[in-house]
Amino acid sequence: MIKVSDINKTFHVPQEVRALVNVSTDITAGEVVVVCGPSGSGKSTFLRCLNRLEKADSGHIWIDGIDVLDPKTNINKLRAEVGMVFQSFNLFPHKTVRENITLAQKVVRKRSNADCQEKADLLLKKVGIHDKSNAYPDNLSGGQQQRVAIARALAMDPKVMLFDEPTSALDPEMIGEVLDVMKTLAREGMTMVVVTHEMGFAREVADRVIFMDEGAIVEVGTPEHFFTNPTHNRTKLFLSQIL
Amino acid sequence: MENLPKSRLTNKPPHYNLWVGVFVVMVGIFVGLFYIATQKISYNWRWNRVPIYFAYKDTVEVTATAEGEVESIAKDGKQAVITVKDADQSESYTVPADAVVVDQNEVISYGDVLARFSKWKPGLLIIGLWLTLKLSVIATILGIIIGIAGGLARLSSNPAAKWTTVVYVELIRGSPLLVQILIWYFVIGTVVNDLLAYYGIGRISAFWYGVASLACFAGAYVTEIVRAGIQSIHKGQTEAARSLGMSYAQSMRHIIMPQALRRILPPLAGQFISLIKDSSLLGIIAIRELTKAAREIVTTTLQPFEIFLMCALLYLVLTFTLSMFVQNLEKRMATS
Numbered sequence: 001m002i003k004v005s006d007i008n009k010t011f012h013v014p015q016e017v018r019a020l021v022n023v024s025t026d027i028t029a030g031e032v033v034v035v036c037g038p039s040g041s042g043k044s045t046f047l048r049c050l051n052r053l054e055k056a057d058s059g060h061i062w063i064d065g066i067d068v069l070d071p072k073t074n075i076n077k078l079r080a081e082v083g084m085v086f087q088s089f090n091l092f093p094h095k096t097v098r099e100n101i102t103l104a105q106k107v108v109r110k111r112s113n114a115d116c117q118e119k120a121d122l123l124l125k126k127v128g129i130h131d132k133s134n135a136y137p138d139n140l141s142g143g144q145q146q147r148v149a150i151a152r153a154l155a156m157d158p159k160v161m162l163f164d165e166p167t168s169a170l171d172p173e174m175i176g177e178v179l180d181v182m183k184t185l186a187r188e189g190m191t192m193v194v195v196t197h198e199m200g201f202a203r204e205v206a207d208r209v210i211f212m213d214e215g216a217i218v219e220v221g222t223p224e225h226f227f228t229n230p231t232h233n234r235t236k237l238f239l240s241q242i243l
Numbered sequence: 244m245e246n247l248p249k250s251r252l253t254n255k256p257p258h259y260n261l262w263v264g265v266f267v268v269m270v271g272i273f274v275g276l277f278y279i280a281t282q283k284i285s286y287n288w289r290w291n292r293v294p295i296y297f298a299y300k301d302t303v304e305v306t307a308t309a310e311g312e313v314e315s316i317a318k319d320g321k322q323a324v325i326t327v328k329d330a331d332q333s334e335s336y337t338v339p340a341d342a343v344v345v346d347q348n349e350v351i352s353y354g355d356v357l358a359r360f361s362k363w364k365p366g367l368l369i370i371g372l373w374l375t376l377k378l379s380v381i382a383t384i385l386g387i388i389i390g391i392a393g394g395l396a397r398l399s400s401n402p403a404a405k406w407t408t409v410v411y412v413e414l415i416r417g418s419p420l421l422v423q424i425l426i427w428y429f430v431i432g433t434v435v436n437d438l439l440a441y442y443g444i445g446r447i448s449a450f451w452y453g454v455a456s457l458a459c460f461a462g463a464y465v466t467e468i469v470r471a472g473i474q475s476i477h478k479g480q481t482e483a484a485r486s487l488g489m490s491y492a493q494s495m496r497h498i499i500m501p502q503a504l505r506r507i508l509p510p511l512a513g514q515f516i517s518l519i520k521d522s523s524l525l526g527i528i529a530i531r532e533l534t535k536a537a538r539e540i541v542t543t544t545l546q547p548f549e550i551f552l553m554c555a556l557l558y559l560v561l562t563f564t565l566s567m568f569v570q571n572l573e574k575r576m577a578t579s
Binding site for chain 2: 084
């Protein structure tokens, strides 16, 4: 489903930082991959390169056979297939919850209004906030906002979902409700790449854990391997710090 | 709580009413002193002469353009049709029924009065006000279009678009509007109208050069306002929109612009209030807007006090209406 081969990314502003160094990995359809690592390790950059919110300097990325970095690729068409959920939700504050979910269906997928509404109803029920469908995002709690953001991404019927620290901006009591939605998605067979510090989620749901440090992939393995028997010292140090 | 003075509960400062009184008295003293001062220099206030510059009754005379005999006067309700017939042709005039001053079969010659009636006409101040309003509305609409296009171009990564906008904004903001108006009319206007004459096309009137100068001037400021508005929207909004597959244009139209517009409404209103006031400079290129009209009236009546005060008041009506309209718009946007 996703094939990443030798991508590199260097930021020049404010100072020169090598954010990604020769990153390669394969993610198969239906797989749930958790990417973790200390802050500044390049995990968010890696995720953002997958749908070209950041453009990798070199290397190749294919999603469902489409070359992401090829300038001839219709990037908007590709992004419609790749849902993304942000740390800070990024809901559209001037649109109601329902409009947040229907807008892109209308203007990108060109669906009829009836289809958009039907999809919105279905997803709002799925993420459990159907009663707030006419509220504005500012009137929702963080957990509710993030669930709307997930519904908004799912409305496009994506083949892959990218989660960029979806629970990091939430109050502790709201993390569970968001993780529950993500677990449901994982069970339904969605291909997911999740950048998170929620090790419980990784242990329970992930098929594979990728540990990154200083822009490179240090260790890859099953949760069992990763948590009980890590091979690299960097991984051991990281786990000792967060567990 | 009941024992607290009322002023504490309503957040009013102590002796609220006293200070309201002080304000009213101060305004009264100011106006009174001004009036006394004008009496001292023996200015003769004649407010009764002002209304005719809003509207006046004009006597209209319908005169004959043919020579001959009044063939018929056909009255039909409030209208009457006078037909004058000469040797080989006849002319008809439609006038109000009670205005007719000729009789049937009366022999008339060129220029004879057939009917005389009075009619309300707008005064010079109203004509000027209307022109100012027209100028301002057209220039505002053009200014918004220029400003949005400019703001987007200013943020574009294309150097041609970006640098053009930078040069435009710096040039316009760096030179006096009065000079710009003169350039628009006497330099650009001369070139354009001479070229148009060369190719045998009609000329463009001073009005349009005036509109262009104001729109161009406001457009530069609106460009900067729009740019700041777009930049004030968190980049996560663009990322969210783009990650859903929206194009740059779609995300601008549906996500960024609606939010930015709401945010820039107050500075935009300020800009267009300025534009209304700046239109008073257009008298210099012989556009008879409100200020020019007022100056013309003063030249004939020698009543500068009443006329210029009235002129200022009329500008205030325009700007205050705009400001109220925008405040209303803001409130409605805030609730949606």
